[in-house]
Amino acid sequence: MSKLYNIKNWTRHNLRAWMAEKSIKHCKVQEFRADQIFYWLYQKKAESFSEMHNIGRETRKIMEENFWISSLEKAETQQSQDGSIKYRLLLDDGLSIESVFMPHTSHNTVCVSSQVGCGMGCDFCMTGTMGLVRNLKTAEIIDQVLTVWNDQPEGKNIRNIVFMGMGEPFHNYQNLLQTLEILTDEHGFNFSQRRITVSTSGLLPKIRRFGKEKIKANLAISLNGVTDDVRSKLMPVNIPY
Numbered sequence: 098m099s100k101l102y103n104i105k106n107w108t109r110h111n112l113r114a115w116m117a118e119k120s121i122k123h124c125k126v127q128e129f130r131a132d133q134i135f136y137w138l139y140q141k142k143a144e145s146f147s148e149m150h151n152i153g154r155e156t157r158k159i160m161e162e163n164f165w166i167s168s169l170e171k172a173e174t175q176q177s178q179d180g181s182i183k184y185r186l187l188l189d190d191g192l193s194i195e196s197v198f199m200p201h202t203s204h205n206t207v208c209v210s211s212q213v214g215c216g217m218g219c220d221f222c223m224t225g226t227m228g229l230v231r232n233l234k235t236a237e238i239i240d241q242v243l244t245v246w247n248d249q250p251e252g253k254n255i256r257n258i259v260f261m262g263m264g265e266p267f268h269n270y271q272n273l274l275q276t277l278e279i280l281t282d283e284h285g286f287n288f289s290q291r292r293i294t295v296s297t298s299g300l301l302p303k304i305r306r307f308g309k310e311k312i313k314a315n316l317a318i319s320l321n322g323v324t325d326d327v328r329s330k331l332m333p334v335n336i337p338y
């Protein structure tokens with residue numbers, strides 16, 4: 098049995114390329130099916146290939162032989178008076194991360210984590226005391242959005258995504274970019290780039306690099322100190338930059 102890939106780690110662009118290659122041997126597999134699979138995964142929130150009924154049986158079988166569809170288990174939730182819900186979600190290796198649902202009058206937001214722990218060591222932050230345990234895979238970030246969204250009553254749509262949970266997103270740069278590609282893909286979630294905010298502690302080289310990427314998102318820089326000295330004490334990242 099060949100290794101199964103978690104499909105949520107794949108961008109549509111990569112999946113199209115994979116399907117184009119498969120179509121050489123299997124005439125029923127067609128590249129455009131990747132668009133339909135994305136629609137099922139991220140707009141219909143399908144949890145199995147068998148639900149994707151407009152995709153032929155042979156293609157679905159090939160998908161099942163090569164891919165699996167992940168999900169995250171809810172370990173704990175805490176609701177605040179303002180309606181925010183904090184989720185502790187379990188990863189496959191037993192570690193856990195936090196995501197938050199934040200309701201607003203005109204829209205709803207999901208705050209996601211990008212790492213387990215964090216290596217930035219900010220003085221005021223509980224996550225910082227853990228140190229960096231590991232980066233989250235693309236699928237693990239995408240699954241936070243899906244888990245929190247699926248937990249809301251029908252009609253409570255998510256419009257904004259903020260990367261302000263555990264971790265420094267720019268320390269997990271490639272997976273951040275892949276996640277942004279899936280979130281903004283017109284066949285996937287189709288979030289507006291203007292509705293996504295990446296919050297960084299201030300990694301200057303990555304801020305510059307991010308500014309040159311094709312994918313754009315809002316950038317938030319945590320200052321947490323009114324002077325350079327205060328900021329350096331609270332956030333060690335301030336010292337080199």
Ligand code: SF4
Pocket residue numbers: 215216217218219222223224225226262263264265297298
């Ligand atoms: S970068 Fe964010 S998550 Fe990391 S230690 Fe600082 S405040 Fe905490």
